[in-house]
Every structure is written in C-alpha cells, then in structure tokens.
Amino acid sequence: xxxxxxxxxxxxxxxxxxxxxxxxxxxxxxxxxxxxxxxxxxxxxxxxxxxxxxxxxxxxxxxxxxxxxxxxxxxxxxxxxxxxxxxxxxxxxxxxxxxxxxxxxxxxxxxxxxxxxxxxxxxxxxxxxxxxxxxxxxxxxxxxxxxxx
Numbered sequence: 001x002x003x004x005x006x007x008x009x010x011x012x013x014x015x016x017x018x019x020x021x022x023x024x025x026x027x028x029x030x031x032x033x034x035x036x037x038x039x040x041x042x043x044x045x046x047x048x049x050x051x052x053x054x055x056x057x058x059x060x061x062x063x064x065x066x067x068x069x070x071x072x073x074x075x076x077x078x079x080x081x082x083x084x085x086x087x088x089x090x091x092x093x094x095x096x097x098x099x100x101x102x103x104x105x106x107x108x109x110x111x112x113x114x115x116x117x118x119x120x121x122x123x124x125x126x127x128x129x130x131x132x133x134x135x136x137x138x139x140x141x142x143x144x145x146x147x148x149x
Contacts, residue, residue: 005018005020011070014070016066026062029057030055031054034050034051034053034054034055035050035054037054038053042135044142045138060127060131063127064127
C-alpha cells in the first residue's frame with residue numbers, strides 16, 4: 001500500500017487504496033458547487049438542496065474515476081490475464097497507480113489505458129446528462145410552484 005493511502009477494500013479481488021488528498025478535493029468540490037455554482041444556476045432553493053447537489057456531484061466524480069480505473073484493469077485481454085496480474089489500484093489526487101509486475105507490464109498498462117478512456121467517456125457523458133436533466137427538472141418545478149402560489 002502507498003504511503004498516505006487507506007485501504008477501502010477490494011473489488012474483483014484487487015485491493016483499492018485511496019489517498020488522503022481525496023478528502024480535501026471532495027470537500028473543496030462539494031463546497032464550491034454548493035456555494036458558488038448551483039446557487040447561480042438554480043437560485044432560490046434551500047441551502048440543503050445546494051449542498052446535497054454538491055455532495056452528489058463530488059461522489060459522482062469519484063465514482064467516474066473509480067469506474068475508469070477499474071475499466072482499465074478489466075481491459076486486460078482474457079488470454080493475457082495469466083501473464084499480467086494487477087496487484088493493487090491506488091487513487092492519489094494527481095492520478096492513479098496500478099501495480100502490475102512483470103516484463104509485459106508496459107504493454108498491459110497501455111491496453112488498460114485505452115480501454116479505460118473509452119469507457120470513462122461514456123460513463124461521464126451519462127452522468128453529465130443526468131445532472132443537466134435533474135437541474136432542469138428542479139428549475140421547472142420551482143417555476144411551477146411560483147406560478148401556482
């Protein structure tokens with residue numbers, strides 16, 4: 001395990017480590033969205049609504065990064081899985097680290113990177129579409145409530 005990391009558990013038998021810097025990034029992202037972005041985009045909502053949106057967005061960002069890293073690990077071709085063994089995935093704030101021993105590690109990591117980026121784009125696109133839809137629905141409900149009052 002890398003220094004400064006805590007073990008979150010294992011997914012598909014691969015240990016998952018999270019660097020302490022993610023707590024700082026999470027807090028700053030949630031705070032900036034809750035106090036800056038969402039109040040400007042959807043004004044006149046309760047503060048709790050902004051904070052829940054900010055926390056949800058930060059969690060979705062973390063989930064997309066985790067999905068990206070796991071997609072890279074999963075992308076190793078079945079016939080190469082005997083040769084390439086991912087021992088751990090660490091998530092420091094500046095990027096991830098996959099521990100892959102062996103002589104063919106560079107080639108395996110390149111394959112993992114290519115597959116991970118393709119899957120990440122699709123996943124993040126769906127998350128972005130969902131956030132836009134949620135924000136629009138919230139705004140429409142707010143307008144409807146104002147008109148009916």
